[in-house]
Amino acid sequence: MSALERLYAVLDDIDIDSFPNEDDRSRAEDLIMDALVRVRKPWDIALNHNWVNPCTNAATKTLIDVGVFRKWVENGSKPQTSVELASLTDTDPTLIKRIVRQLAAQHLLIETAEDTYAPTAWATTLGTDPSFPALYGTLYHDITAVVFGGMPSFLRKTGYKNPIDDKNGVIQHVKGPDTSFFEYIIADPVRTEEFTHSMECHSKGSMVAWPDVYPTNTLIKGAKPGRALVVDIGGSKGHDLEKFRLRHPDIPEGSLILQDLPGVLRDVHISNKIISKCPYDFFTPQPVKGARAYFLHTVLHDWPDDGAAEILKVVAAAMEKGYSKALIHECMVENIKPSLRTTTSDLTMLACSSSAERTVKEWDALLSRAGLGIVKIWKRPAAMEGVIEAELI
């Protein structure tokens, strides 16, 4: 076998199960991405950025909207022709054929015979996980795609200054002067639902589960009776508290408190007595005092330094010195070669809310503005996110 044939054989054989853990999987992903840049002509790269990606999003969203992925799974996920896929969803076979062959041409569907397609794990997940299709919904179609579209003209207008004013940033430039990211989402129940689904999905699919990196048993060990154990501030649908509850199912009722804006919590249904909902605006005094832990997951990255410091000061005012912890679950931008997800998230923060992902040094400086000091950072070496454990100093 020639070296080239060996290379083809390795590439042909590789899949998500080829790696012993997530760190190795993401290292391989980065190497493959590096190789792709070297293998592609500059023209191919530009084609992918500007034609393939928007086209793929539109194709996928259309199949989601007509129910192709859901019906395909309900029908046993077996290989189907485009005519069969169209008949499952009562849609035009010519249209469905044009769409599915664009996805198959980039291996998102597997063409097993002429005009016959098998679903990949991606396609199956779009049919089985009710929150996954939301990734193609409001947040990306209506917000990030649109604000990224307006980012170059906003930056040109402002003389290429790094935006730090959440009331005068890219989102106001494209959506109107009085718009703020969360107000825009909360103004519409469909946007709110799709956004919270997206958050749940991020939590399931792309982020490390916090009880896997932080020793949550230490919170229970030192807990004072009658006090809240974990207050999840800006906790969306409660997916992070649910991870804690599943890890520690015997904790007392009412120990875990889910806080978010009333418009978000209105449609969140909790089916156990351990987690309770508490509608709350985190710029107002924290109603739950002296909890064992105040947990904020990808909340502070939505705010420029002044807003984030304000949120932290409110948390600090509710904490009991020597007992309460602030647990900040966020990205920590690596000083060298930060990952694509981190850097993309950083620019997303820039465009959506004039905020940023932060380095450990920047987190330290921010926490100290609220009288908090870092006790320890809990993070896997290759993970984009970790948990910063902080206390009152």
Ligand SMILES: C[S@@+](CC[C@H](N)C(=O)[O-])C[C@H]1O[C@@H](n2cnc3c(N)ncnc32)[C@H](O)[C@@H]1O
């Ligand atoms: C990026 S999401 C993170 C959600 C969740 N912590 C997670 O990691 O999946 C930020 C959350 O902050 C909430 N939020 C925004 N402004 C808020 C405010 N003023 N008070 C309380 N929650 C707020 C949003 O509704 C949203 O659920």
